[in-house]
Each structure stands twice: as structure tokens, then as C-alpha cells.
Amino acid sequence: MERVKLIDVARAAGVHPGTASRALSPEAGSLVSAETARRVVRAAERLGYVPNTVARGLRTARSFLIGMVVPDVTNPLFPPMVRGAEQVLSRAGFTLVLTDTDNDAETERRQVEQLRARGTDGFLIATARWEDALVQQLADAGVPAVLVNRNSSPHRLPYVGGDERTGVAEAVEHLVTLGHRSIVHLAGPQDTSTGRERASAFRHALRQHGLPVGRGQVRTCAAYSEQAGLDACTRLLSSSVEFTAILAGNDLIALGALTALAGAGRRCPDDVSVVGFNDLPLVDKLTPALTTVTLPLHEMGALSAQILLGAIDEPGRTGPVAQSLLGIKLAVRGSTGPARP
Amino acid sequence: MERVKLIDVARAAGVHPGTASRALSPEAGSLVSAETARRVVRAAERLGYVPNTVARGLRTARSFLIGMVVPDVTNPLFPPMVRGAEQVLSRAGFTLVLTDTDNDAETERRQVEQLRARGTDGFLIATARWEDALVQQLADAGVPAVLVNRNSSPHRLPYVGGDERTGVAEAVEHLVTLGHRSIVHLAGPQDTSTGRERASAFRHALRQHGLPVGRGQVRTCAAYSEQAGLDACTRLLSSSVEFTAILAGNDLIALGALTALAGAGRRCPDDVSVVGFNDLPLVDKLTPALTTVTLPLHEMGALSAQILLGAIDEPGRTGPVAQSLLGIKLAVRGSTGPARP
DNA sequence: TGTGCGTGCACAAACGATTGCAGCCAACTT
DNA sequence: AAGTTGGCTGCAATCGTTTGTGCACGCACA
Numbered sequence: 001m002e003r004v005k006l007i008d009v010a011r012a013a014g015v016h017p018g019t020a021s022r023a024l025s026p027e028a029g030s031l032v033s034a035e036t037a038r039r040v041v042r043a044a045e046r047l048g049y050v051p052n053t054v055a056r057g058l059r060t061a062r063s064f065l066i067g068m069v070v071p072d073v074t075n076p077l078f079p080p081m082v083r084g085a086e087q088v089l090s091r092a093g094f095t096l097v098l099t100d101t102d103n104d105a106e107t108e109r110r111q112v113e114q115l116r117a118r119g120t121d122g123f124l125i126a127t128a129r130w131e132d133a134l135v136q137q138l139a140d141a142g143v144p145a146v147l148v149n150r151n152s153s154p155h156r157l158p159y160v161g162g163d164e165r166t167g168v169a170e171a172v173e174h175l176v177t178l179g180h181r182s183i184v185h186l187a188g189p190q191d192t193s194t195g196r197e198r199a200s201a202f203r204h205a206l207r208q209h210g211l212p213v214g215r216g217q218v219r220t221c222a223a224y225s226e227q228a229g230l231d232a233c234t235r236l237l238s239s240s241v242e243f244t245a246i247l248a249g250n251d252l253i254a255l256g257a258l259t260a261l262a263g264a265g266r267r268c269p270d271d272v273s274v275v276g277f278n279d280l281p282l283v284d285k286l287t288p289a290l291t292t293v294t295l296p297l298h299e300m301g302a303l304s305a306q307i308l309l310g311a312i313d314e315p316g317r318t319g320p321v322a323q324s325l326l327g328i329k330l331a332v333r334g335s336t337g338p339a340r341p
Numbered sequence: 342m343e344r345v346k347l348i349d350v351a352r353a354a355g356v357h358p359g360t361a362s363r364a365l366s367p368e369a370g371s372l373v374s375a376e377t378a379r380r381v382v383r384a385a386e387r388l389g390y391v392p393n394t395v396a397r398g399l400r401t402a403r404s405f406l407i408g409m410v411v412p413d414v415t416n417p418l419f420p421p422m423v424r425g426a427e428q429v430l431s432r433a434g435f436t437l438v439l440t441d442t443d444n445d446a447e448t449e450r451r452q453v454e455q456l457r458a459r460g461t462d463g464f465l466i467a468t469a470r471w472e473d474a475l476v477q478q479l480a481d482a483g484v485p486a487v488l489v490n491r492n493s494s495p496h497r498l499p500y501v502g503g504d505e506r507t508g509v510a511e512a513v514e515h516l517v518t519l520g521h522r523s524i525v526h527l528a529g530p531q532d533t534s535t536g537r538e539r540a541s542a543f544r545h546a547l548r549q550h551g552l553p554v555g556r557g558q559v560r561t562c563a564a565y566s567e568q569a570g571l572d573a574c575t576r577l578l579s580s581s582v583e584f585t586a587i588l589a590g591n592d593l594i595a596l597g598a599l600t601a602l603a604g605a606g607r608r609c610p611d612d613v614s615v616v617g618f619n620d621l622p623l624v625d626k627l628t629p630a631l632t633t634v635t636l637p638l639h640e641m642g643a644l645s646a647q648i649l650l651g652a653i654d655e656p657g658r659t660g661p662v663a664q665s666l667l668g669i670k671l672a673v674r675g676s677t678g679p680a681r682p
Numbered sequence: 683t684g685t686g687c688g689t690g691c692a693c694a695a696a697c698g699a700t701t702g703c704a705g706c707c708a709a710c711t712t
Numbered sequence: 713a714a715g716t717t718g719g720c721t722g723c724a725a726t727c728g729t730t731t732g733t734g735c736a737c738g739c740a741c742a
Contacts, residue, residue, distance in 0.1 A: 016722045021700055053459045054398045055698035058727045073423055079414040083441055098439045100427055118394045282623040357692045362730060396728035399697045
């Protein structure tokens with residue numbers, strides 16, 4: 001039941017452990033004769049040798065561990081990204097460690113510290129705030145890290161996200177084509193890049209279509225949550241602002257808005273059209289099915305992992321950091337319809 | 342920027358590294374004088390010493406790593422369990438490594454192997470099949486492991502799940518109370534404990550109510566998926582079996598069934614009542630909102646982690662293994678209604 | 683004052699792999 | 713045929729901690 005170790009393999013092959021190590025390593029494989037290498041490899045297979053990652057990590061100062069930090073695994077936005085990242089990483093021999101910060105900065109700090117004590121080789125950060133101490137710290141320390149989905153203000157780390165501006169532009173275009181002239185944006189929190197970007201893109205898109213951007217037409221929600229969406233929409237309804245369409249900061253906000261609208265007797269899409277963001281599972285099964293902007297979450301996870309691997313491989317690089325935006329699509333469904341004349 | 346290590350702390354405190362180690366370890370803390378201990382601790386704090394987990398792991402043969410194996414993170418069933426487990430584990434100083442097997446046995450084997458090479462201290466398995474080679478293997482090897490959500494046939498490992506039988510009983514009771522006499526079960530795959538257990542409990546519940554269990558009244562779906570539910574329900578509709586209610590193996594199957602019913606012009610709940618299992622996010626927002634059995638997923642994750650920690654602490658134990666069932670509740674919503682006379 | 687005992691610390695050997703260095707042998711050059 | 717080169721392999725140090733062992737010192741007791 002004892003784990004077989006390198007020295008056992010070496011003995012079985014009649015060589016020194018050092019030689020066995022080289023024979024099994026693709027890197028230094030050329031330093032050993034083909035004949036010996038074959039003998040060692042065969043012995044290793046026969047004995048079922050599995051190298052001890054911990055021992056190797058101690059010597060090489062690499063852990064082959066990647067930490068991925070998400071605010072809440074329970075939010076369906078993240079699992080696809082995790083999956084994409086894991087596939088790329090595990091193919092490259094890395095193990096992904098997922099940690100859930102529960103949206104709490106202190107928890108996040110602790111988790112990352114613990115991971116760093118493990119000698120984690122790099123981080124995938126999906127929790128970035130617009131101004132983020134942790135992100136700064138990682139950048140300062142020169143720890144390989146990539147931001148996913150949410151960016152952070154001084155672009156010091158690579159970032160992978162969706163092309164928010166285009167997504168918003170398409171959504172607005174869609175609404176305008178349907179005849180809507182009074183569109184309101186229920187924006188996400190402005191301490192996230194997505195919240196800021198979408199709001200800014202919204203204003204820009206309106207101007208492009210020659211529509212005025214009035215006061216109270218962009219309303220910031222306290223969080224990316226259903227409750228926050230409900231609150232914001234309720235306030236909107238009790239204000240004097242007229243509107244026939246809502247662009248929500250994400251699907252949860254859209255759901256809250258739908259609830260608020262229903263409560264106020266406004267029908268969707270007959271009275272008000274609603275567009276969401278993210279295309280969460282099941283929003284296509286609602287009545288009406290939610291029109292929403294879909295992000296390539298899986299690809300975002302995969303690409304961020306690839307970029308991270310690149311950064312790990314050349315630690316000395318000081319070139320410009322990449323900000324990658326992936327294509328986005330609008331899924332037109334039942335929650336948007338022609339504006340009432 | 343160099344990481345400060347134990348020897349630095351020792352030097353700063355004017356003691357030998359061995360002594361410093363003991364001073365910092367609560368275990369052996371009594372082997373060193375209070376005065377020295379204080380000096381060492383202060384030095385450690387001042388220098389910002391963070392012990393190297395890898396080196397420690399090499400010496401102690403413990404990694405403080407727990408692997409959690411799920412078939413698909415993207416399935417909303419799992420994230421809450423992951424979350425529950427992570428909270429317990431991280432409090433105990435362990436790091437949770439999540440791996441997604443993509444429902445593939447070979448991937449699963451590879452992942453677990455990789456984790457074992459890391460000296461992972463224990464496993465949380467959420468992928469168990471009724472007959473499962475991996476589970477057998479872990480049990481044989483004496484690796485601490487706990488099954489979550491799905492059990493495996495010879496109960497050799499501890500298991501934590503929901504009280505399926507009671508859940509099914511309540512669902513059937515609910516339907517019978519509504520006047521339904523012809524109830525069909527679209528069962529999940531029979532190579533999973535949940536699929537078997539729910540089907541068996543369904544038969545039992547019918548008998549309890551004096552209802553006959555006819556042929557074709559329990560139909561097995563090929564997978565826990567929407568497509569499988571749609572297929573099974575389509576076949577059901579084209580058979581001669583009469584029914585006014587469906588108990589689905591889980592929510593996805595229920596969704597598929599709803600689609601099939603709608604396609605056949607049968608309305609829910611007017612013509613057919615449907616009950617699901619799991620209470621996935623948003624199923625309460627559908628029209629009609631899905632009546633479903635809710636599992637305490639978070640608690641399942643937390644409890645399984647606790648049991649695992651216990652197993653790790655006393656490796657020698659050979660007592661009986663615990664099979665823990667947590668309470669379950671029926672969420673009555675719009676998809677169930679009175680049977681038509 | 684000598685023996686005995688206990689406390690507190692230093693010493694060094696692990697843990698299992700990687701890797702710079704040195705040595706050996708064979709082959710090739712001149 | 714002697715010298716040189718170069719390809720393989722063995723040796724031993726090393727990564728940072730933990731922990732068994734033993735020494736030294738101080739105190740108490742006879």
C-alpha cells in the first residue's frame with residue numbers, strides 16, 4: 001500500500017534516482033541515453049509510479065496550482081467560466097483551486113493569502129472592483145494574475161471580458177428599431193467595470209441614435225441582484241420619468257424589474273420592453289422569455305487561463321498588458337416588442 | 342520581495358529553527374518556555390512570516406487539500422453544496438479543490454489521480470454511480486472520502502444526502518390529496534442512487550395510498566436532462582397509459598416534460614400536474630411555477646465536509662459508516678392543481 | 683558535595699524530488 | 713598512440729519544515 005517513489009523506480013531500473021528523474025522528465029530527457037530512458041520508463045509504468053507533486057513543488061518552487069477567485073459560485077454566471085478555465089488548465093497539468101469569497105473583501109484577502117502560502121503559481125480573478133486593493137497588491141508583487149469578466153481601474157493586469165459596449169449598442173439598436181424612444185437603464189453597481197462600462201455605453205448609444213439622455217434615465221442599482229433591481233424599478237415607477245423600455249444591468253436586475261412592473265400593472269412586453277444581460281439558465285423559459293445579451297462565458301474562462309499560462313511561462317515580460325474583449329450576442333426573445341404608438 | 346522563512350524568524354528571535362517551529366505550533370507549544378515562545382511569535386509577526394505549506398506538507402505527509410468531485414459545475418444543483426463544504430473546510434484550514442469530471446469516468450479517474458499525487462487528504466464525491474469503480478478503489482485504498490448527494494451500492498463510505506423517500510412520499514401525498522389517481526414517474530437514470538431511490542419510493546408511496554402500480558407507470562429517463570425528460574414524456578404521450586400527474590426525477594426532466602406536454606396540447610396544471618425535484622433557481626418564476634421537492638444542498642455540503650474532517654482525524658477507525666439523510670421539503674407552486682373529475 | 687531528575691533548547695535527520703557538477707568511458711582527431 | 717571531446721551517469725546539495733534525540737543546565741534531595 002506504500003506509495004512507490006522515484007528511488008524505487010531507480011532501483012528497479014538499476015540506475016541512480018537522479019538519472020531516473022531525468023529519464024522521466026521530457027525536459028532533460030535528452031541528457032540520458034535512449035536505452036536507459038526506456039528501461040526507467042518501463043520500470044515506472046510497471047510499478048505504477050506517480051511523482052509526488054509536493055516534493056517536486058518544494059524543489060522547483062512551482063506548485064502547478066492556479067487559484068480562481070469568484071464572488072459566489074452559486075451565481076450561474078461563474079460556473080461556465082470556471083469550467084472553461086479548468087479545461088485549459090488541467091490539460092496543461094495545472095490544478096484549479098476555486099475559492100468563493102462570498103462577496104467579502106476580508107474573506108477574499110484571507111483566501112488569497114492561504115493560496116499564496118501554498119505557492120500558487122497564478123490567479124484568475126473574477127471579483128475585481130473598479131478600485132481594488134487586492135488587485136493592486138498582486139500587481140505590485142508581480143504575481144501572475146488575470147482578471148476575468150470584471151476589470152480594474154489602472155489596467156495593470158491582463159483582462160478578459162465580453163465586448164460590453166457592442167452588446168449594449170446592439171440592445172439599444174434593437175429597441176430603437178422596435179420604435180422605442182424612451183429607454184431607461186437600470187445600471188449595475190458603479191464600482192464594477194461592467195456596471196460602469198454598460199452605463200457609459202448606454203449613454204453613448206442613445207446619443208448615436210439622436211436620443212436625448214435625460215436626468216434619471218440611468219439609475220444605479222445597489223447590487224447585481226433581483227432585490228436591487230426590484231427596488232430601483234419601484235423608485236423609477238414612482239418617479240415622473242416616462243419610459244417604454246428598460247435595459248437592465250444584468251438578468252437578475254431584469255427579473256426584479258419584471259416583478260416591479262407586474263406589481264404596478266405594467267405588462268411586458270405590451271407596455272414595457274425589458275432587456276437583460278448574461279443569459280442565465282432558464283431565462284429563456286420565462287413568460288415572456290427574456291431578451292438578453294449573451295456573453296461567451298466558457299471562452300472567457302478558457303482564454304483567461306491561456307493568457308495566465310503565458311504569463312507564468314515568461315515571468316520576466318514587462319510588455320503592455322492585454323485587454324481582451326470577446327464577441328457578444330443579443331438573444332432576442334419575448335420580453336421585447338414594438339413600442340406602443 | 343523574498344518570502345521570509347522559518348530560519349529568518351529563528352535568527353531574528355535568536356533561537357534555532359527547530360525551536361521556532363515548536364514555538365509557533367500550538368501542538369508542541371508546551372515544549373518551549375513561555376518567554377521564548379513570545380519572542381518567536383513577535384518576531385514572526387514583525388517579519389510577516391507565512392509558513393510554506395508545501396514544505397510542511399512534505400514533512401508531515403499532509404496537504405490540507407480536499408478534492409471535491411462533481412459531474413458538472415454548471416448544473417445549479419452543485420454550487421450550493423460546494424459552497425457549504427468550502428465554508429466548513431476553509432474554517433478548518435483546508436483548501437477545497439473543485440474538479441469537474443464532465444460526466445466522464447476517464448476524466449474523473451485522471452483528476453482524482455492527479456489529486457492523489459498531490460497528497461490530497463480526502464475526497465468529497467458527488468459523482469457516485471450505483472456501481473462505481475472509483476468509489477470501490479478509494480474505499481479499498483483507505484483514502485478518507487465521503488459521498489454526497491449520490492450513494493453507491495455497498496455502503497462502504499459515509500454518505501450524506503437528502504431524505505429522498507420522504508420527499509417522494511410528500512409529493513405523492515400532495516398529488517393524491519388533489520385527487521390524482523393516475524400518477525406517472527419519469528425516473529432518473531437507474532445507475533444513480535437518487536434515480537433508484539426515488540423510483541422505489543414512488544412505488545411504495547402509491548401502494549400506501551392503495552393505488553395500483555401498473556406497467557409503464559415508471560419510465561426511466563436516459564439522463565437527468567431536459568432532453569431526456571422530453572423524450573421520455575413524448576414516448577409516454579404516445580403510449581396508452583392514462584395519467585393526470587407526473588412526478589419527475591428532477592427539475593430538468595420536469596422541464597422537458599412540460600415542453601412535451603405543451604407540444605401535445607396538454608395544459609399544466611389544468612390537464613396534467615407536474616412535480617419536480619431539486620428546486621433549481623428560477624423554476625419558481627416559470628408559468629406555471631414548478632412545484633418541486635427542495636433539498637438542503639448547502640447543509641449537505643457542510644455536513645459531508647464535517648464528516649470528512651472527522652474521518653481524516655481518526656484514520657484508524659473501522660466503525661460502521663454513517664449514512665446521513667437530511668430533511669427535505671415540498672415547495673407547492675402552480676404546476677400542480679386539482680385532478681379533473 | 684554528589685547524584686538524580688526535569689526543563690528547555692540545539693542538532694541533525696528526515697520528507698521526495700530536481701539539478702549543478704564532476705567523473706568516467708568510448709570514440710574521434712591528429 | 714596519446715590527447716581531446718562529448719555523451720551519460722552518479723554524487724550530493726538543496727528546497728523549508730517538522731520532530732526524535734541528546735546535551736547542558738539548574739534545582740532538589742540525600
